[in-house]
Amino acid sequence: MSKAVSGRTTVTGIDASGAYPVHYRFSHAKSGNRHLVVVFANFSAPDDYGWSNGVLDNVRANILWVRDMFDGKNSYYLCKDMDFELERSVITLISNVMNSLGLTPDQCTMWGGSKGGSAALHFGLKYGFRNIVSIVPMFRIGTSVQKRPAIADFMMGGQVTEEKIRVLDSVLPDLVLAGANPSANLYLLSSPQDENYQVQVEPFLRLFQNYENFNFIYSDSPFITDHTTVTRRNVPALMGLLNLLVDGIAPRIGFVTNGHEQPDVDTSGINGYLKATSQVRASFAAPVVDSPSSGEHVHTGVVEFSGRAPGAVRLSFWEKGKYVGSPAVRPDGRWAWTRDQGWSTGEHVIRLFAVDAAGFHSPRTEVRFVVPAAGTAAPGRPAAVAAAAAPVVTAPLPDQHLPGPGVVIAGHAPGALQVAFTEGGVSLGATPVAVDGSWTWEARWVWPEGPHRVECYAIDGQGAESRRGQVAFHVAGAYVPSPAPHSAPRY
Numbered sequence: 001m002s003k004a005v006s007g008r009t010t011v012t013g014i015d016a017s018g019a020y021p022v023h024y025r026f027s028h029a030k031s032g033n034r035h036l037v038v039v040f041a042n043f044s045a046p047d048d049y050g051w052s053n054g055v056l057d058n059v060r061a062n063i064l065w066v067r068d069m070f071d072g073k074n075s076y077y078l079c080k081d082m083d084f085e086l087e088r089s090v091i092t093l094i095s096n097v098m099n100s101l102g103l104t105p106d107q108c109t110m111w112g113g114s115k116g117g118s119a120a121l122h123f124g125l126k127y128g129f130r131n132i133v134s135i136v137p138m139f140r141i142g143t144s145v146q147k148r149p150a151i152a153d154f155m156m157g158g159q160v161t162e163e164k165i166r167v168l169d170s171v172l173p174d175l176v177l178a179g180a181n182p183s184a185n186l187y188l189l190s191s192p193q194d195e196n197y198q199v200q201v202e203p204f205l206r207l208f209q210n211y212e213n214f215n216f217i218y219s220d221s222p223f224i225t226d227h228t229t230v231t232r233r234n235v236p237a238l239m240g241l242l243n244l245l246v247d248g249i250a251p252r253i254g255f256v257t258n259g260h261e262q263p264d265v266d267t268s269g270i271n272g273y274l275k276a277t278s279q280v281r282a283s284f285a286a287p288v289v290d291s292p293s294s295g296e297h298v299h300t301g302v303v304e305f306s307g308r309a310p311g312a313v314r315l316s317f318w319e320k321g322k323y324v325g326s327p328a329v330r331p332d333g334r335w336a337w338t339r340d341q342g343w344s345t346g347e348h349v350i351r352l353f354a355v356d357a358a359g360f361h362s363p364r365t366e367v368r369f370v371v372p373a374a375g376t377a378a379p380g381r382p383a384a385v386a387a388a389a390a391p392v393v394t395a396p397l398p399d400q401h402l403p404g405p406g407v408v409i410a411g412h413a414p415g416a417l418q419v420a421f422t423e424g425g426v427s428l429g430a431t432p433v434a435v436d437g438s439w440t441w442e443a444r445w446v447w448p449e450g451p452h453r454v455e456c457y458a459i460d461g462q463g464a465e466s467r468r469g470q471v472a473f474h475v476a477g478a479y480v481p482s483p484a485p486h487s488a489p490r491y
Helices: 085-100 117-128 141-146 148-154 164-179 199-209 228-247 268-276
Strands: 001-004 008-015 022-027 036-040 062-066 106-112 132-133 185-190 213-218 286-291 304-309 314-319 321-324 334-338 346-355 365-371 392-395 400-402 407-410 418-423 426-432 437-444 452-459 467-476
Touching: 008 085, 022 085, 036 085, 036 117, 062 085, 085 117, 085 268, 106 117, 106 426, 117 132, 117 148, 141 148, 141 164, 141 199, 148 164, 164 199, 164 407, 185 199, 199 213, 286 365, 286 418, 286 426, 304 426, 314 334, 334 426, 392 467, 407 452, 426 437
Parallel strands: 036 062, 036 106, 106 132, 132 185, 185 213, 400 467
Antiparallel strands: 001 008, 008 022, 022 062, 286 304, 304 334, 314 321, 314 346, 346 365, 392 407, 407 437, 418 426, 418 452, 452 467
């Protein structure tokens, strides 16, 4: 599935070739640029994709955003339960993308801030990438995650110990002490106004004395107030630096060249990789919407969606490119959902897709419905073509007076998948039918005072509708005791 991250079009995917599936976004280079920027996320990154708010729009390189989300938790891209196979899964993704583009580590830049800055430094040094931009990194990773107990438990296996903290604290310092990747073009930015500077950065700067092109950007400004504002204050300079690195210019004394665009380069390798790892799986069936039907007029502002999505754990609803909701799917593949807030008058076009336990997406399903203006008569619905008997209504009893404001309708419809309800030609919603054929439905609104005549019909697994039945009742304006129906059990 393609989506826009500000002005750039991106492709989302999951590389499942390692022990841990790794989610990514990818955007192709502009004008044939032959460079790859790998972006790691900080803790506050939207959807755990760092720098995805449009700030990288004008970067000419290919961009790979790597998501730091594994089993619902952040990990510094390193480990789960101290199992560093997670790190190896991340480098497998990066290597696969790089190789698919026909690039080498010399044509790559690792980029990130805070937690992402630690990851950029770690992967850049350990795996020999040419350019590393690390913005306000955390060198003592174990010490840092102690402030975030859920993440500490995830990384350390539910038991935070001094030994595990020591191991994680040593990951970055040990790499630098060993002189890993000494020829890297390394740019590290921090500030004395960063509350982490004295513990997390300053003590480790001397370790880089033998690096050929280590550059420390010491940002000292009264406009920097804490850890998060260091990056914000330096974004223009950082973007200038990044575009220089993309062009092959690493600021230092010496002769450099730049350019090397290849507009006609063969992209079949990366296109094949993106297709093979796409988050959207054509083999994963799109969700089926049983209610509302396409073009249906629905009860003002209230819509009860229902249907089937075998193999899914949840659905994702969108309207006009905006997220609407994500209801769960039951183990039997059925789902039902009503948005807490109502829908505005007029036509609505909802697109939804299913998501499985591994995070893969199905193709999209589209459903259109209309919320009529107050007092507008809804068009009649075509008569059902199925010959099945109408659902049996056991509650309320015919013409029963109900206190309101809510009304429960219940009954039997053996063999049906769900029962749907209309009044005056307007869809009210639907409810699933239990295995034993029983069903019960309660609308999520206050029923107007007075008489009501609700039609109900059953829908089977193939979408065929039964004949229609009716239930008439009267909603009182105030509570009036009414004899309890002795033969109307509620299910």
